[in-house]
Amino acid sequence: MKNILKYTLLASSLVLAFACTKDFEKINTDPDAYTTAPTTNQLALVLTQTASQIADITGPSIWSGYLCKLSYIDQYSDYEPSNNTYGNKWAAVYRCSTQLQDIINRTDETGTKNMHNVARTYRAFLLLWNLDNFGDMPYSEAWKGAPENGGILQSKYDKQEDVYPAVLAELGEVADSWASGLGSDAIGDGDFLFGGDAKLWQRFCNSLRLRYAIRLARVWSGAQATAESIMNNPEKYPVIEENSQRAYFVWQGSGDYFEPWYDTYRTRPNDWCVSEIFVNHLLDTNDPRLKLYVQPCRLDGTTYRGGEHGIKAQQLSNQTRYSFVGEAYMTANNAGFTPYYKACETYFNICEAAMRGWNTPLTDSLAYVKAVRLSFEDEMNNANGFVPEGRKITDEDVEAYLAGPGEYDYSLNCLFYQEWVAFFKQPYEAWCMYRRTGFPQYIQTAVYSGESAQIYGNTGCKAGERQYPGDYADSYWGEGVHTDVPFRMPYPNNQFTYNEENVEAASVGIVDYVWGKHLWWDLRTDVK
């Protein structure tokens, strides 16, 4: 009897256990997740996540001479970067490239050619941005997945010399694919950059190739041929040539998606002002765009005064003396924009190519004038609606400027300063241009040397006291050991934690996180 009972119990327990495991697969399926996702929705995520990083106000907006910090300047977080400051930008590139690879894997060049090419174009855009920011990066061994699938957890860093051409080669493949005809598939409503217009993506693809052919002109053997094939084959390789074709990311303006400069102003209105480097240049050159880009200071409502980098805190006690960024670009435009490629850039690039003696469809002076007009047209369109009557720009202002201070004088000086002004709110391009060309020269020469500097004048600092942020590379009080804004962004902490050996190898020659080693195309020798 005892045994019968025992066995009955045991058996019933086991039956109970096994009988109920058959539903386990169903139970363990996440009802809040999907087994697949439409590619356009995946593209949507990639575009907004990377836009948040590209539009972030910190870093290059200072290094390119446009903005200046008013609060928390004591911490110098932007001038003296440490490892983690820009890690999110790096992470977004790699994470979103994984998503784009998934789109690429799930599309092909037949039925879904447009989406396939869009994903490849945007991935190339991100990789090039990452190269500009960080230099050498994991590429050939990256994105390979789990170890059991052949993935490599500690990926080696590839040299920029190898990655730039490889990415541009892929862009070339996409350009040729679209040159043989656009696809028939819809990119869908997740395309926040070009509203689903494949033709615009095709222009963006070729414009990027042109941008990088110029950037790499002095270091890459394929530069001239690439640029010439694009400039002289507008049918096969169309580029962005009108403001209506520009690559602007336009923000939703609510929730998590306020335009990021606006959002910064919304919660921390006193953190940022325009840099005196930029304001003084616009004032000196009598540039009408000043009135759109910059607001008069709150103190008197009429004076345009930029913030002085590295100013003694004592002089910052009243922040109403400094000019804020123009309304359309920051303080009053919740659904503002982040430019990725302005139409004028194409003509600035043609102008530079012509000055290099490359075969161009326009002369340098014609390209210059076209570029400046496009820039004015673009910014008037962006901002005239946001400023009071006295600060609006008219067509007459444009003509007067072109005939006066903005007149082309056939110098690189003229081209690059003009390009710098046009690049406002596109600090990454300006920072690249500065590192490549040394223009605008104010940025480097602004370093206080113990004598009256070109821009600063003597603000009362004793020699060796803090003056320009670059001074602080060594330490908070140290005498300057670096004379320039960062050459690059510091490799992220994540790499030092999880890919230490390889990032250490790639860091040889880098001093104080961001100085020492120049990017491939940064050939300057007068900075340290």
Place this chain on the structure above:
Amino acid sequence: MKRVLLLLALSLVATVAMAQTRKVAGKVISAEDNSPVPGAGVIVNGTTVGTVTGLDGTFSLNVPTSAKTLIVSCLGMKTQEVEATDGITVVLENDFSSLNEVVVTAMGISREKKSLGYAVQEVKSDELMAAGSPSVTSALTGKVAGVQINTFGGSVGASSRISVRGNSSLSANQQPLIVVDGVPISNDTQRTGDNTYRGVDFGSGLNDINPEDIESVSVLKGGSAALYGMRAGTGVILITTKSGKKSSGIEVSYDGSLTFDTVANLPKLQNSYGQGYEGDELHYKWFQEDGGTLSYQDYADQYSFSYVDGNWAGVYDGQDESWGPRLDAGLNLVQFDSNGQKAPWVSRPNNIRDFFQTGVTQNHMVSLQSRSDKATTRVSLSYRNQTGTVPNTDQTRYSAQFNTQMTLNRFFSFDFAGNYTRTESENLVNQGYRANNPMNNLIAWSGRQINMASLKANWDQKDELGNYTYYNWNTSYHINPYFNVYMNTNSYQRDRVFGKTSLYFQPWTWLKIEGRVGFDYYGSKMMEKTYYEPDDPEGAFYNTNISNSELNADLIAYFNQTFGDFNLTAILGANYRDAKYEYNQLGADALVLPGVYTITNKVGDAVTSMDHSWIRSNSVYGNFSLGWKNMLYLDASARNDWSSTIRQAFFYPSVSLSWIVTESFPALKGDFLSFWKLRGGIAQVGSATSAYRNSYYYYASGSAFNGVAQMYKSNTYPNLNLRPEKVTSWEVGTEIGLFDDRIHLDVAYYQKKTEDQILSVTTSNVVGFTSMLVNAGRIDNKGIEVQLSADIFRSNDGFNWNSTLNFSRDRSQVVELYEGLNKYMMGWTWGYGTYATVGGNWGDIRGSGLNRVTEKDVTDGKATPDQVGAIIVNASGSIGTKSDQVVGNVTPDFLMGWRNDFSYKGLSFGAMLDLRIGGDIWSQTVSHAVCAGLATITADNGVRERPIVAGKDVYTDYKFVTLKDGKYAENDVETNAQDFFEWAGGNAGEFAVFKGSFLKLREIYLTYQLPKQLMEKSKFIKRASVSFIANNVALLWVDKSNHMRIDPETGGVSSDTRGMGFEQASVPGSRSFGVKLNLTF
């Protein structure tokens, strides 16, 4: 058909058995005063036939004719074996020894403690509640060796984290399983937000239990938990609720308490300098040296601080730091509350304290207990209301408990236990690093001179249009703290129901079968409202609903049989578990009309979120325990689990042995040694995973962009063959009773190996996913636990002094993680993370460290060996930093709780001290209060009046060196306090790490039990007592590295493992004093 026949046969046998009996009646009295002993158990030896004595101590029992002796027992008295003769009087003596203690073990089985081969510690209700602890977690703190409880801050209803035997897992949640009356219940922490910038702590699930309803708490630390299989990996806490067993007849009791909470342990702040910049004597001196001719008054006014709009239009009036002019020096400056006029610039040392108020807590409970031959029942109704030390914060708890056991006949009995709790708050304080956490602009960033009375009087000031002016001392970053607590509120409502019922069928005395269904449900509603704060200028609200339910059904058979010298008890059971969780959130990041919190008032998209979890598991388990001659006990258990979250089944065995040496060798026993036990055991348990982790998914992000859903392929690489974590542990221990067990020592030594950890391994993010789920890693822990109890004085009717000490120490070593991975981050904030590092201890704090002298400097001839570790000051006075350095470890060196209880007749007194040594903390409060010139060290010893040298004038406990002629020498580089501390607080985070050691006077009680004689006169009160109680009485000592005296137990980042070792603008703890009253009718 067969079964019916079986039942029929069974009942026949039983009837026959019952027929052959005789009646035995008697009385049980106490040796102390010959008074009757109600509620004593009388059992026929060798059977389960028995009864309990009535109010007058009498009993009557039908015993089998074969029965020879009766066992008479009563809690707190020595058990006696007497002849089974009718009319007997049994005299029971008081029992001071704990040798025959019975404890609740796994699956709710009561066992004699001496028979157990593993450590289990039980805390009884009087010890838990003597000092009227407000919650279960606070009642347990410091009372169990090897259990560390961290309560996160002093806000009302703050959550807690419990760890048993150190930390050995890498997952965020590694709290022990909570089992109430045999049924697992959820201890989820209700916390919203992102762990750094925003969030509200709504409390721990465990605190839904009214601590006054608890009879005892047992903590199963190691192998003792093996019967819980894949849920036992981090220990088990067993809670037994009160029943009517102890009452004599029908009793009605009232328990009430009234306590007053005042803020305690406010961080130490300076009172010498006010808001502003470069206002100190040293900067003024430099100004004069540069040719400045202004008076200090004019210098202060023109260069350091003058208020216009609190938003930078004046002189540093937007600055939220206290580097301004000297206070109490006769200066007159325009301030936020002086209407544009100059007003005396004076210190207000109590301005932070003035913000807090006295919190009041009242507790009322009415309980009814009844006991009869067939049934025992207890019903309790309680109400608790608390107002916090932070104004306008509160919590109200209503609870009801019902517990009954009924014996229907010789074969059938049942029990039922049910609990209902409603917890409500109108407002709980905001946490995190946002302007809506009032602590941020009181303690981390502030002007030390601000007048709290002005802020309180004017927080709701409106302009002529009827709009709030947001009156505050600073309008650029902060909001008036009163506006925060009255307008940016977080309300909460939680309903909790849990309970169980069991049916028992006992066909023979040696076999009992139990069918049990247990249920646990909670529904939480949280409403977080923001009217305005600088980080949410358009207002916001989030309405979150969470529900969670868990059903457990068990079928258990219990065997108990004696064969000669052997006694075998065994159980065999099966469990079915089904757990569901649901989360819904609806809200808005911006509002059209301020102060209207409904979804149609949103600007832009609504914030929406939905999440579910569903887990089912089936298990079979068994345990057998073989005892020989009351001296040797062998225990073995086994469990097999099948879980929906993991594809394979898992098996967990355990075995343990207990040997009572003094039973085997009675010669050892004497005046000195009264008891000696040796024990040892080995067990394997596990920790299963959460749902949905072994498939690949696409997800949609929480918000759409322009109305388009944003989707992504999971960034975590799933693991299709996930296994539960495996914890293998062994332990040995001994228990020694000396001097008639006046001194009782229990020592346990254990080692455990936690393998197959479920790691979300972060990759270097270039791999193609940001993390991958693996079973890998091994963390070894070893530790020692000591419980020492001494009856220093004991006497039945005289003076008694009992002293109890709990000590525990746990060391961990991370043996391996995953191939190529040697660091694993568990928590993080502000650039600092808590890590497991291969070769290191669990819980290293890593982040930016100070540049220090290394061994290499010694070999290079730059430094002497004694200089290694000294901080290097550069020639300019600065100090370099190095990223990714170990700057501390969150694990305490050891924990100790020391309790003393005294009694003399009706008067009793007790106090508990709680000591923790070690356990480092990185504090955002310290970091920013140093940067902002608030911390005492930024103004002590005249450091703002003269140039300073690090190591001589500031941070004198650290060693600083500087390079002189190629060799390091004692630092003599001069700098100034403002530059130095702004840098030290803002950039050199390592200076914000302090040792979390503390000594606390945790609780005190003084109770007076009214004399029996007095009670006998009053016809209807049986017992009455009144107590003075105090909790969290004093922070007696902290390590000197904790220069702000931050309570090391506060938190502020997260309530789970991620929050360990971090402090962030947390609400200071509160000290409570009050009275407690008990009346039994």
